[in-house]
Amino acid sequence: MLLAALLALVYSPPAARAAANTPGLGKPISPSDLKAWDITVLPDGTGLPPGSGTAAQGAKLFDDKCALCHGQGAKGGIANMLIGNPSLTAHGIASNKTIANFWGQSTTLFDYIRRAMPWPAPRILSDDDVYALCAYLLAGNKLIPEDEPMNAQTLPKVKMPNRDNFIIKFPDRI
Amino acid sequence: MRKRRSSAAPPLEEIAGNGLLHRRALLSGGIVLAGAMASGAAATQAAAEPLKDPPWSLQPGDVTPVLQTPSRFEKNVVRILSNPKGEPRTQHARAPLQYLDGTITPNPLHFTILHSGIPDIDPAAHRFVIHGMVREPLEYTVEALLRYPLVTRKHFVECGGNSAGMFSNAPLQATVQQLHGLVSCAEWTGIPLSTILDEAGTDPKATWMIAEGADSLLVNRSVPLQKGYEDAMIALYQNGERLMPGNGYPMRLLLPGFEGNMNTKFLRRILITDQPAMTFYETRNYSPLLPDGKAYRFYFIDEVKSFITKPSFGMNLKEPGYYEISGIAYSGTGTITKVLVSADGGKSWGEAAVEGPAAPKAFTRFRMPWRWDGQPAIITSRAWDDSGAVQPLRADFVAKRGETEEPVKSPYGFPNQHYNSLTCWGVDAKGQIKHVYV
Numbered sequence: 001m002l003l004a005a006l007l008a009l010v011y012s013p014p015a016a017r018a019a020a021n022t023p024g025l026g027k028p029i030s031p032s033d034l035k036a037w038d039i040t041v042l043p044d045g046t047g048l049p050p051g052s053g054t055a056a057q058g059a060k061l062f063d064d065k066c067a068l069c070h071g072q073g074a075k076g077g078i079a080n081m082l083i084g085n086p087s088l089t090a091h092g093i094a095s096n097k098t099i100a101n102f103w104g105q106s107t108t109l110f111d112y113i114r115r116a117m118p119w120p121a122p123r124i125l126s127d128d129d130v131y132a133l134c135a136y137l138l139a140g141n142k143l144i145p146e147d148e149p150m151n152a153q154t155l156p157k158v159k160m161p162n163r164d165n166f167i168i169k170f171p172d173r174i
Numbered sequence: 175m176r177k178r179r180s181s182a183a184p185p186l187e188e189i190a191g192n193g194l195l196h197r198r199a200l201l202s203g204g205i206v207l208a209g210a211m212a213s214g215a216a217a218t219q220a221a222a223e224p225l226k227d228p229p230w231s232l233q234p235g236d237v238t239p240v241l242q243t244p245s246r247f248e249k250n251v252v253r254i255l256s257n258p259k260g261e262p263r264t265q266h267a268r269a270p271l272q273y274l275d276g277t278i279t280p281n282p283l284h285f286t287i288l289h290s291g292i293p294d295i296d297p298a299a300h301r302f303v304i305h306g307m308v309r310e311p312l313e314y315t316v317e318a319l320l321r322y323p324l325v326t327r328k329h330f331v332e333c334g335g336n337s338a339g340m341f342s343n344a345p346l347q348a349t350v351q352q353l354h355g356l357v358s359c360a361e362w363t364g365i366p367l368s369t370i371l372d373e374a375g376t377d378p379k380a381t382w383m384i385a386e387g388a389d390s391l392l393v394n395r396s397v398p399l400q401k402g403y404e405d406a407m408i409a410l411y412q413n414g415e416r417l418m419p420g421n422g423y424p425m426r427l428l429l430p431g432f433e434g435n436m437n438t439k440f441l442r443r444i445l446i447t448d449q450p451a452m453t454f455y456e457t458r459n460y461s462p463l464l465p466d467g468k469a470y471r472f473y474f475i476d477e478v479k480s481f482i483t484k485p486s487f488g489m490n491l492k493e494p495g496y497y498e499i500s501g502i503a504y505s506g507t508g509t510i511t512k513v514l515v516s517a518d519g520g521k522s523w524g525e526a527a528v529e530g531p532a533a534p535k536a537f538t539r540f541r542m543p544w545r546w547d548g549q550p551a552i553i554t555s556r557a558w559d560d561s562g563a564v565q566p567l568r569a570d571f572v573a574k575r576g577e578t579e580e581p582v583k584s585p586y587g588f589p590n591q592h593y594n595s596l597t598c599w600g601v602d603a604k605g606q607i608k609h610v611y612v
Contacts, residue, residue, distance in 0.1 A: 022369050023322050026304070026312030033313075034305055040384050040394065040445050043452045069262060078262065088467045093341065093576040094589035095467075097458055102469070105452040112454040116391040119262050119290065166461065166471035173474055174381070174398045 041111035045156035048110060051127035052151035055144075058136025061129055065118045074140060079119070083140035088162070100141040104166060106158035109134045131155070186543070190524035192517035192551045195543040197527035200498075243282075248273075253283060254351055256586045264289050266333075266586065267420065268355025271502065272483045277328070277529070277537035279358035281413050286420035287333055287356065290390045293440055297424040300388065302408075306446035309375030316424045320410060322365045327407070327430070328536040330504045332357035332476040334433035334460045337593040341575075342582035345609040349488045352585035353597065353609075354481055359504070359537035362428050363411035368403045376446050384445040384453070385427050385438035395436045396450035397429060398474075405430050405535075408441065430535040431506030432474045433592075435460055462591040465576035470592075478505035478565050479594040480513055480540065480557035491605030494548035502537045503528070503557035510538035512558040517544060519552030519598065519612040520567070526555070534560075546601065552612055554598040568611060571595035 031038070041047040062074060071077035075084060085100035099109065114130045116122050125133070135150040144150070144158055168174070187196040244251060251273045256266040269285040279285075286292075297316045305311035336356035339346040346353065371383075376399065383402050386394040397406070409417065409428040417423040422439030429437050435455055450456070450472075461469045480503035485491060499517075503510045510532045514523040526540040540555065557565045566574075571593075578589050600610035 022373050023318075024373060025318035025321060026314045026370070026373055029303055029305070029311050029313040031311075034303060034311060037303065037443055038305070038445075039392075040386070040451050042447065042449055044449065088463065089465075092579045093463045093465055094578050094582075095463060097461075097463065097469075102458060102461075104457050104471075108452050108454055108457055111394075111451065115394070116290075116454070119391075122390050122392075165468045167464075167468055169470040169473040170475060173401070174472065 039111070039115055041107045041114075043105045043107050043156070045107060045152060048107070048152035048155060049127045050152065051131050052149045053128050053130070053132025053135050054149045055132070055135040055139035055146055057128075058132035058134070061125075061133055062136055065125075066133070069119060074137060082137050085141060098141075099137060100143065100161070102162050103160050104163045106134070106138065106143075106155055106160055109137060110155060186545065188545075190516060190518070190522040192549070193545040193547055194499075194515060194517050194522075194524040195545060197525065197542065199543040200527050200541055251283070253285070254355065260291060262290075265291065266356065268351050269358050270351045271355060271357075272350040272486050272489070274483070275500065275539070277359055277502070277539050278413060279360060279537075281360070281415065281418050281421075284358040284360060284412070284418060284421055285331075285333070285356050286418075287434065288389070288420060289393055292419045293389050294419070295388060295424055295440060300424050300440075300442070302425065302442055302444075304370060304374045304444045304446070306384075306444075307377035307380040307448065308446050309377075312370075312374050314370075316410075319365060319408065319425065322369060324363050324410070325366060325407070326361055326363040326411075327405075328359065328361045328533045329428065329430040330357055330359040330476075330535065330537050331428075331434050331437055332504075332506075334435060334462075334473065334476070334591045335588045336434075336476075337479075337597075338588045338590060339582050339585040340593040340595065340597070341577050341590045343577045343579065344581035345611050346582055346585055347487065347609055348585040350481065350483050350486045350597075356434070357476075357504070359502075360412050361414065362407060362409040363414075364407040364409035364425075364428065367406035367408055367427070370408065370444075371399075371402055371446075374446070379448055380446045382447045382450050384447060384451045385436070385441060386443040386445070387422075387438050388440040388442040392442075393435070393438065393455060394451065394453045395438060395456055396447075396453060397427075397432075397436055399446065401429055401432065401474075429474075431476060433460060433476055436474065460591060462575075473592050475506040476504075476592070477507060477594045478510075478557050478559045478563040479503070480510075480555045480565060481597040482515070482553055482555050482599060485553075485601070485607060486599050487607050487609050490607055491546060491601060493605070494546050497544050497546055499526075499542040499544045499553055499555075501540055501555050503540055503555070504535070504537050505557065505559035505561075505563060506535055507563050508559040508561040509534040510540075510557055511560050513538075513540040514556045515540070515542040515553065516555075517546075517551045517553050519600075519610075520554060520596075523556070546605075548603060548605075550603055551601045552598050552610060553601065554596050554612070556596055566595050568595045 069079040074082035253267040333356035407428040427438040482501035526542040532538040
């Protein structure tokens with residue numbers, strides 16, 4: 001025991017040595033215990049769960065759970081339009097930024113809907129439901145064919161039209 | 175009038191047009207006071223009345239409450255709410271900066287923005303985890319974090335959308351609170367984030383951390399890992415007491431100088447990665463549109479800015495004479511080194527007194543003695559920081575960032591983000607103050 005502890009002190013990597021000088025009151029947590037919270041989806045598709053859904057399935061879910069705020073056919077209501085492609089310069093610098101005209105990454109859609117929507121009761125949707133809603137919104141915006149299912153393989157490949165229109169403001173801070 | 179004043183006190187040195195006085199006048203308070211009293215007396219000509227005891231001096235006062243609140247005579251010093259009924263959209267509470275002085279925003283008045291209301295978090299049940307590209311994923315309780323060595327620092331937090339009404343092509347007639355109330359400054363106490371990053375042991379290939387809150391939307395933002403090691407903090411206390419619920423109780427990420435939304439409230443998770451997550455809030459809301467239809471991405475920093483809080487729109491000058499012009503300056507890139515003030519719409523400038531020592535990425539109070547002669551004047555301020563950054567003039571700012579095509583009608587909308595140019599208050603001959611552009 002003592003020997004192991006001594007060896008750990010001698011051979012520990014820099015980060016571990018730094019940790020030895022701090023209180024170290026965090027408890028190790030296993031991936032399975034983390035699972036419910038491990039919901040971030042990265043633009044390369046990392047974090048996308050198994051499952052799949054189509055625009056037709058998504059349309060029904062949308063009517064039921066989303067149209068109340070985002071409007072019939074996702075054309076906008078008390079919350080922003082989710083289907084619609086107004087010009088990004090229609091109102092100059094105050095133009096409405098939408099999924100079709102502004103969003104740079106398709107994965108953001110899955111990440112945001114799964115974590116945050118429907119607004120009054122987040123995280124009631126299954127992963128299949130979220131894929132279906134992504135398919136519905138992307139097809140409605142003519143970014144994928146009507147019948148293309150969305151899943152961990154197809155979603156990250158959807159190219160968003162505005163993807164390359166961003167200027168990194170502070171590149172030296174990254 | 176002029177004669178009387180000059181006989182009562184030595185003439186004060188004017189350093190710029192329309193009556194701006196040398197800041198020395200603030201140090202030698204006696205001289206200013208003599209001048210002000212002389213002109214005040216000349217204006218009113220009223221003799222003082224004999225003194226008597228007011229009612230509150232004739233009976234014992236109220237019982238002491240456990241939690242103090244301001245005097246009932248300060249009833250108007252409250253925040254303005256954008257969504258008082260809690261409809262399904264964001265709630266903003268703007269700080270009444272024009273009624274405050276010094277550099278600290280009291281906790282009940284600190285601005286807040288909640289995208290889905292204030293979660294009612296039991297600190298005993300709150301958990302924080304750090305995982306991803308780390309040697310060891312770790313989970314912390316709030317109780318454990320409170321045992322860590324703590325540091326205290328004064329920093330402003332500003333919403334990236336603060337002052338959005340200033341993008342209007344015509345000046346919005348609105349108060350400091352309505353225009354600029356989404357910024358506040360507090361003394362934050364917490365754990366340097368580097369301590370926790372070291373305990374988890376970040377992978378040398380890691381470059382980003384994705385911070386997430388425990389609110390119902392689990393608001394998440396990508397932060398460059400280098401900021402985490404630089405000066406980021408897990409804040410637990412705000413101005414000496416535990417965080418206000420609207421400011422992130424029981425714990426928040428504090429990223430000094432970075433736009434408010436990145437300072438994740440109700441912090442529950444940090445995922446260490448080698449790429450940004452491109453979250454909704456960073457790639458949509460906080461990516462400001464440019465006039466040509468392109469947009470800025472990762473506009474982390476709230477750049478150098480200042481505005482006059484007193485006098486300002488809604489406070490009219492009753493009579494000519496002495497006034498103190500005062501305001502706040504701050505910068506997400508450093509420490510305020512200089513503030514210039516003009517009373518003639520930028521034709522001439524005088525250096526304001528900056529109350530020091532100024533702290534980096536914190537409110538700095540500036541003051542400028544002013545003798546208003548009763549003629550129209552336009553007062554404004556401009557700030558510099560120690561990184562060499564200077565607050566841009568409006569013409570230069572608008573040339574780059576644009577302005578709206580139609581006048582903005584509500585000060586509570588967000589036509590764009592990250593306005594840091596000047597604010598000008600126009601005083602007319604009656605002492606009425608309007609918001610103007612020059």
